[in-house]
Amino acid sequence: MAKDRYYSNPTQIYWVCKNLIAGRTLTHKTEIREVNGWRLAAVIHKLKEDFHWPIRDQYRGKDNIKHYWLAPGTDPRFLSYPVSAERLKDELEGGDA
Template sequence: MTKSGRWYSSTTQIYWACAALLSGRWLSTRTEIREVRGWRLAAICHKLIKQYGWPIETEYRGAENIAHYRLTPGTDISRLKFPPSAKSLADGLEGGAQ
C-alpha cells in the first residue's frame, strides 16, 4: 500500500471499529485504547463518513466532552461500502454489501 493510501491506524483497528459500529455499539477513544490499543478512532470514523458514506453519529459526553460514535439506528447495513481491511464483514450481510 502506498504511503498516500495509508490510514493512520492499523487495519486491525479499522476492522475493529467497523465491526463494533455494525454491532450497534457506542465507541469512544477510551474503548478503542482498552480493546485494541488504538488511538485514532476519530480519524477512522471521519474516513468512514467522508470516503465510504457511513452514517455515523457523534455525541459528546462528560465534562471532558469526549466524543462517542455509533452507526445511526435504522441504517441499512447491506448498502454500506467497506474499507479494504473490513470487506470480510460484508460477506455475512444479507444483500451482499460492498
C-alpha cells in the same frame, strides 16, 4: 493500502466497522482499552467522508468525550466498506457479524 495505514492499521479499521455495525457506541477510551488503538477519529472521518457511513457523534460527560455510533435504522448490508473490512459484508450475509 498505504493510504489506509496512514489513518490506522487494518485491524483497527475492521474493529471500528464491526463494532459500529453491531450497534456499539465507541469512544477513544473504548478503542484504547480493547485494541490499543489511537486513531478512532481518523477512522471515523474516513468512513464518513470516503465511504459515506451515516455516523453520528456527540460530546458527553464531564470530561466532554466524543462518542460515535451508526445512525439508527442503517442497514449495514448496503454500506461501502474499506478494503480491510470488506469481509464484514460476507460475515453479515452469513450471519457471523
